[in-house]
Amino acid sequence: MNTAIEFQHVTKGFKGASYNAVNDVSLSINEGEFITILGSSGSGKTTLLKMTNRLYDPDSGNIILFGENIRDVDKVLVRRRIGYAIQQVGLLPHMTVAQNIAIVPKLLKWDKKRIEARAHELLELVGLEPKEFSSRYPAQLSGGQQQRIGLARALAADPKIMLLDEPFGAIDAINRLNLQDELKRIHGGLKKTFLFVTHDINEALKLGTRVVVMNEGRVCQFDTPENIAKNPADDFVKSLINSCREQEKFWEGLT
Amino acid sequence: MGEIWSNILLYFENNLDAYLTMLQRHTSLSLRVLAIAICIGMPMGILCILFRKQQKWIVGFFQVLRIIPSLAVLVLSIRLLGIGMGPAITALAFLAIPPILMNTVAGLEEVPFFMLETAKGMGMTELQVWIKVRLPLAFPLILAGVKTATVEIVASATIAALIGAGGLGQIIFQGLSVRRTELLLIGGISVAVLSLTAVLLLDLLDCFLQRYKRGVST
Amino acid sequence: MELLRFAQRNYNLLLRALVEHIQLVLIALVLSVLLAGLLTLVAMYFRGAGSLLTYIFSIVYSIPSIALFALMIPVLGLGRTTAIIVLVLYNQFILLRNFITGLGGVDSGIVEAATGMGMTKSQLIFRVRLPLSLKPIFVGIRLALVSTIAIAIIAAFIGAGGIGLLITIGLETGNNNRIIWGVILSAGLGIIVNGVLVFIEKKIK
Numbered sequence: 001m002n003t004a005i006e007f008q009h010v011t012k013g014f015k016g017a018s019y020n021a022v023n024d025v026s027l028s029i030n031e032g033e034f035i036t037i038l039g040s041s042g043s044g045k046t047t048l049l050k051m052t053n054r055l056y057d058p059d060s061g062n063i064i065l066f067g068e069n070i071r072d073v074d075k076v077l078v079r080r081r082i083g084y085a086i087q088q089v090g091l092l093p094h095m096t097v098a099q100n101i102a103i104v105p106k107l108l109k110w111d112k113k114r115i116e117a118r119a120h121e122l123l124e125l126v127g128l129e130p131k132e133f134s135s136r137y138p139a140q141l142s143g144g145q146q147q148r149i150g151l152a153r154a155l156a157a158d159p160k161i162m163l164l165d166e167p168f169g170a171i172d173a174i175n176r177l178n179l180q181d182e183l184k185r186i187h188g189g190l191k192k193t194f195l196f197v198t199h200d201i202n203e204a205l206k207l208g209t210r211v212v213v214m215n216e217g218r219v220c221q222f223d224t225p226e227n228i229a230k231n232p233a234d235d236f237v238k239s240l241i242n243s244c245r246e247q248e249k250f251w252e253g254l255t
Numbered sequence: 256m257g258e259i260w261s262n263i264l265l266y267f268e269n270n271l272d273a274y275l276t277m278l279q280r281h282t283s284l285s286l287r288v289l290a291i292a293i294c295i296g297m298p299m300g301i302l303c304i305l306f307r308k309q310q311k312w313i314v315g316f317f318q319v320l321r322i323i324p325s326l327a328v329l330v331l332s333i334r335l336l337g338i339g340m341g342p343a344i345t346a347l348a349f350l351a352i353p354p355i356l357m358n359t360v361a362g363l364e365e366v367p368f369f370m371l372e373t374a375k376g377m378g379m380t381e382l383q384v385w386i387k388v389r390l391p392l393a394f395p396l397i398l399a400g401v402k403t404a405t406v407e408i409v410a411s412a413t414i415a416a417l418i419g420a421g422g423l424g425q426i427i428f429q430g431l432s433v434r435r436t437e438l439l440l441i442g443g444i445s446v447a448v449l450s451l452t453a454v455l456l457l458d459l460l461d462c463f464l465q466r467y468k469r470g471v472s473t
Numbered sequence: 474m475e476l477l478r479f480a481q482r483n484y485n486l487l488l489r490a491l492v493e494h495i496q497l498v499l500i501a502l503v504l505s506v507l508l509a510g511l512l513t514l515v516a517m518y519f520r521g522a523g524s525l526l527t528y529i530f531s532i533v534y535s536i537p538s539i540a541l542f543a544l545m546i547p548v549l550g551l552g553r554t555t556a557i558i559v560l561v562l563y564n565q566f567i568l569l570r571n572f573i574t575g576l577g578g579v580d581s582g583i584v585e586a587a588t589g590m591g592m593t594k595s596q597l598i599f600r601v602r603l604p605l606s607l608k609p610i611f612v613g614i615r616l617a618l619v620s621t622i623a624i625a626i627i628a629a630f631i632g633a634g635g636i637g638l639l640i641t642i643g644l645e646t647g648n649n650n651r652i653i654w655g656v657i658l659s660a661g662l663g664i665i666v667n668g669v670l671v672f673i674e675k676k677i678k
Contacts, residue, residue, distance in 0.1 A: 259547070319664060322619055322623075322660075322663040322664050322667050323623075323659070323660040323663060323664070324622065324623035324624075324626045324627075324659045324660065324663060325623060325627075326623075326626045326627055326637065326640060326659070327626070327640075327655070327656040327659045327660050330640055330644070330652055330655070330656055331656050334649070334652070334653070406534075406535050406537070409537055410537030410538060410539065410540075411537075413537050413539050413540060414539055414627065417644060424539065427539055427540065427543045428630075430543065431543070431630055431631070436546070436547045439543040439544070439546050439547060440543070440544065440547060442540070442543055443540040443541070443542075443543035443544035444540075444544065445540075446536075446537050446539070446540035446543075447536040447537070447540045447541070447544070450535050450536055450537055450540070451532065451535055451536065454535045
C-alpha cells in the first residue's frame with residue numbers, strides 16, 4: 001500500500017504559548033484512508049492540519065506527501081494539489097456557486113469546457129441539482145448547502161489529499177448526520193486520502209478508518225475506532241470513551 | 256414669486272453660455288479631483304495594510320486633516336500655491352483623500368481572516384489573494400468612501416470659486432455680494448442637483464455591484 | 474512675528490470671533506441633539522420611521538452647505554438664525570444614524586430578558602437601551618460637533634459672524650493676517666475639541 005502522508009517528528013510552537021501546539025508528532029497515513037483527528041480546542045489538531053498544506057511551516061521535523069518533502073515544494077503548488085475545507089466555508093460572496101467551484105481549476109488554467117463539466121459533476125456528487133444551483137450566490141444558500149459547495153470546491157481539481165477542518169462544526173445536528181453519511185459515501189467512491197479534524201468524538205469514530213486522538217500537542221493514540229474503544233491508550237482517551245458511555249447510559253435510561 | 260421666476264428666465268436668456276461653462280468646469284474639476292483622490296487614496300490605504308507600523312501615522316495625519324474646516328484648507332492653499340485651477344485641484348484632493356484612504360483601510364481590515372486563509376489554502380498566490388479576494392470584499396466600503404469624497408469635492412469645488420477655480424460657486428457668491436435672489440436660487444439648486452446626481456449614480460453602481468448580497472442571480 | 478503683532482493689536486477682534494463662533498456652534502448643537510433625540514424616539518415607536526428619516530436627512534446631508542445656505546436666504550433671510558437652522562438640519566443625519574444604530578444595536582438577548590421581566594416599551598428605551606448605548610450616542614455628538622465647527626465657518630458668507638468672518642473679510646480686503654488667524658483658529662478649535670472628546674470617549678465603557 002502507498003504511503004500518502006508521513007509526519008516525521010513534527011513540532012510547531014507559537015509565541016507566548018506555554019507548550020508546543022504540535023509536539024513531536026509522527027504518523028504514517030496510507031493512501032485512501034479516512035483519518036479523523038480528534039481533540040479539544042488547543043490540542044494542536046488544526047495546527048497539524050494547516051502544516052499539511054503549508055499554511056504553517058513546522059519548527060522542526062518533516063512532512064512527506066507521496067514521497068516528496070513538502071518543504072522543498074513551492075507553497076502555492078503544494079496547496080493546489082490539496083483540497084481544503086473549513087468550518088466557516090469561506091465561499092467568496094461575490095462569485096456564483098459555479099464560479100466558486102471553478103477557483104482552483106482556473107488557477108490551474110483548465111479550459112472552460114472542462115471546468116464547466118467538472119462543476120456540473122461535482123454539484124451532482126454533493127447532492128445539489130446543477131441547473132438550480134450553479135448560478136446562485138452563496139447568500140442564497142442554507143448553511144448545509146454552503147458547506148456542500150465548500151466540499152465541491154475543495155474537490156474541484158481532483159486532489160489526492162483532502163484536508164477538512166471541522167467542516168460540519170456549525171451545522172445543526174440533523175443536517176450534520178446527513179452530511180457525514182454523504183462525506184463517507186464520497187470518500188468511498190474516490191480513493192482519496194482524507195484528513196478530518198473534529199472535536200466531536202461520535203463524528204470522529206463514525207467517519208474515521210483510523211482515528212488520531214490529540215491532547216496538548218501530542219498524539220495520545222492512533223488506531224482504528226474499534227481498538228480505541230476497546231483499548232484506550234491512556235487516561236485522556238479513557239475519559240473520552242467514558243464520557244461517551246455515560247451518554248449511552250443516559251439514552252438507555254430514557255428508552 | 257412671479258418676479259423671481261421671470262428673473263431666472265432672464266438670467267438663462269442672457270447667460271446660458273456662461274452657465275454651461277461654469278457647469279462644465281465644476282463637473283470636470285470634480286471628476287479630475289475624484290480621479291486623483293482615488294489614485295492616491297486607495298494605494299495609500301493598501302500600503303497602510305502592508306506597512307502596519309506606519310499605518311498609525313498616515314491615518315492619524317489624514318484624520319487631523321479631515322477635522323480642519325474645508326474653507327481653511329482652501330484658503331491655506333491660496334497662500335501657499337496661489338490662485339487658479341492647480342491650487343484648487345491640490346486643495347480639493349487633500350480634502351477628498353481622507354475618506355477614501357480611511358475606508359480602504361477599514362474595508363481591507365474587515366475581510367475575515369478565514370477568507371484569506373481559505374484563499375491561500377486553495378493555492379492562490381499573495382497577489383491573487385489580493386485581486387480575487389481582498390479587494391473585491393473590501394470594495395463596498397471603499398465605494399462608500401468614494402461617495403463621501405464625492406460629496407465633499409462637489410461642495411468644496413463650489414467654495415473653490417473663491418480661489419479662482421470657476422464653477423457654479425461663482426453664481427452663489429455673485430448672488431451673495433449683489434443680493435440677487437434668483438442667482439442664489441440658480442446657484443444653490445444647480446449645486447444641490449449636481450451633488451445629488453453624483454450620489455444617486457454611485458448608489459446605483461453600489462446596488463449593481465452588490466446584487467449578490469440581495470441574492471439576485473445573473 | 475508679524476502674525477503675533479497682529480494678534481496683539483487685534484486681540485479683541487480675534488477673541489470676539491472665537492466666542493461668537495463657539496456660541497453659534499453650541500446653540501446649533503444643543504438644538505440638533507434635542508431634535509435628533511425627539512426623532513429617535515419617534516423612530517423607536519414607529520417601525521420604518523427610522524430608516525425613512527435617516528434616508529431623508531442623508532439627502533439633505535448630500536447637499537453642499539453653501540448651496541443650502543444660498544437656498545435658505547430667500548426664505549429666511551441672512552443672519553444667524555438661518556445659519557443655525559441649516560446647521561441643525563445637517564446634524565440630523567450624523568446624529569440620527571448614530572442614535573438609531575446605537576439604541577437599536579443593544580444585544581437582543583438583553584432586550585428580550587428585559588421585556589420578559591415585564592418592562593414597558595418606554596422603560597425598555599430609557600432603562601435599558603439608553604444606558605447601554607452611551608458610547609455610540611457620544612460618538613455621534615462628537616462627529617456632529619466637529620462638522621458644525623467646520624460648516625459654521627462657511628456660514629460667515631451669510632452673515633453669521635464667527636471665525637469665518639475673519640477669513641471672508643480677509644479675502645475681500647486682501648488682509649493676510651486675518652486669513653491666517655482665521656485658518657489657525659478654525660483648525661485649532663476643531664482639532665482641540667475633537668481631541669478632548671476622543672479622550673472622554675475612551676473613558677466611557
